[in-house]
Amino acid sequence: MTDVTVSPPVLELRDVSVCYRIRGRAVPVLSRVSLSLGKGEVYGLVGESGSGKSTVALAVQRVLPSNGYVSGGQALVNGRDVATLDRAALRQMRARDVAMVFQDPGRALNPSLTIGRQLAEVFEILGSAGGEALRRAEAMLERVRISAPARVMERYPHQLSGGMQQRVVIAMALAKDPSLLILDEPTTGLDATIEAEILDLVDTLRREFGASILFISHNLGAIAGLCDRVGVLYAGRLVEEGPVRPLFRAPRHPYTVGLLRCLPRPGLRKSLAPLDTIPGFPPAPGSITAGCVFAPRCGLADETCRTVDPPQVELGEGRVSRCHHHDRIGSLPHEVVRPLPTAPQPAEHAAGTPVLELASLSKTYGAAPYAVHALRDVSLRLMPGQTLGLVGESGSGKSTLAHALLGLIAPDAGGRMALDGATLAPEVRRRSPEQIKTLQIVFQNPDSALNRSHTVRRLIGRAVTRLGGLAGALREAQVTRLLEAVRLTARQLAARPRQLSGGMKQRVAVARAFAGNPRLVVCDEPTSALDVSVQAAILNLLADLQAERQVAYLLISHDLGVVRYLSDAIAVLYLGRLLEVGPAANVLDGPHHPYTEALLSAAPSVTGERSGRIRLTGAIPSGINPPSGCLFHTRCPRRFGPICETEEPPFVADAAGHAIRCHLPREKLGRSMAAMPA
Incomplete structure (x- = not known):
């Protein structure tokens, strides 16, 4: 009889629980999570912000924050329990066995060092001499499909596009030939074509290197295109797991169903129906001590769900679900949403004065022979109550167009911008107060757009005073109306941004933009950093406000599903x-x-x-x-x-x-x- 040696999984979590110490109290953020990855397998981990996805990645590498600790279970890499490794063995594991690619490559790269220097350092740590390290670095850039790698080696990170930066970070991660590669939202913020190229690259390289991949993402399409299996995390619990395509085709947990329903579907437009959303908000860590963690938001929940923790049910073909009613998923009701206000039909948009008109708009940076033509003879019209979707890869001129429109940069002479038929001065300081309040913006990242030391009352109230000229009781009344318009309550007035969820912060940013009753709002990637459930709620909010107030939107986005749902017209820049x-x-x-x-x-x-x-x-x-x-x-x-x-x-x-x-x-x-x- 021949002995057959079975290799252990590259990554195995056995009932892993993680807690954070907050104000002297142990707060659970992961609860008995079990999963495994075989050699060469790609495992996707999905869930809303705060579900524990990144905590899983940190626990695997034993790099939890100082107040975090594994309170139960085991995390094994290549069969070795990470918690039992001494300092030398742990350093060896991080240096050779596990590599991680973070969401923002710009922050992962040192801006003061060339690409060649940074990549060569990896090979030097692994034992190569200076010249050999540089040669291996250049060869690795070629392996991640970077053309002219020798020239790229001489550049600094800011001289590369986002897609190129991400390829460099992947090259650094793969340089040590790891057995486990962790990708934490690696395509967030990238254009559709660049995202597809990065996913293709990762798929090709994992076959070449034989690495196992833990892919963390809120992009369900990216998960479906790359992963073999997927696990769905909610409030620190793994609520469903299985092969990715069967699971997405026929989910057996209400939370997974809710996530998939939130996606803008082909053929669904804002004028037809609102997007589905998941009612309520994720619970605070440790706040649910009995029953199913999803019960407060579930349309199928009954008394059993609220009192008895659901067991893990084996569904066959490698699928499991933690739901008392997994066999009744088909009867899960849609969230009851109020109907959209009546919006004008496209034919009604054709008449009248455009809220925005651009004629032969151009912008050139620098001078010959190094002049960069960022915009070339752009002419567009946007009617009241209409959304113009602006799409194109990085470097196509989308942000330049938005900055010119907002008066942050002056376009070349010869072009014209008009707002409600009146010429718009090229510089914001030369515009009238009425034009300034009429034209507002909602930024991509509310964390950067909102002053973290101010309360919601002050953030919105200041905008009401400066744009609307209101004070005292009138200002407070307008703040309350704006808060109600973005579906927030008076309870949030005293909160600061750090006390709000990502969706709530973006709602505050929207309320601030509407403080002066704008005619045109520039929406610059307003949902790209949000979970699909929060994205659906924000898109519904923008559609409602547009229909109620006949405001026009210039929507800049790389998410074509968002553009498809919200846009009346589309412009493609290259x-x-x-x-x-x-x-x-x-x-x-x-x-x-x-x-x-x-x-x-x-x-x-x-x-x-x-x-x-x-x-x-x-x-x-x-x-x-x-x-x-x-x-x-x-x-x-x-x-x-x-x-x-x-x-x-x-x-x-x-x-x-x-x-x-x-x-x-x-x-x-x-x-x-x-x-x-x-």
């Missing part, structure tokens, strides 16, 4: 040039520009299907020396002749106002699969 603009349905369904087609195909889906993906070759060209002819021809998969390289295509609109800048005739341009006849 190297500062408009390649396509028109009604949202026309742009999304097609015919559309090859660049738009590639962006749409790169958007992740919870089905995990990636067969229709159009891969763009090469990097975005430099704005200092842009391509001749069509700006997109160096990456275009449908380039067909010399005319693409020598002549700029015309910007031709059809009867619906759908304009495309391409030499190909419309009948030969792509269409979305959803728009094609069966």
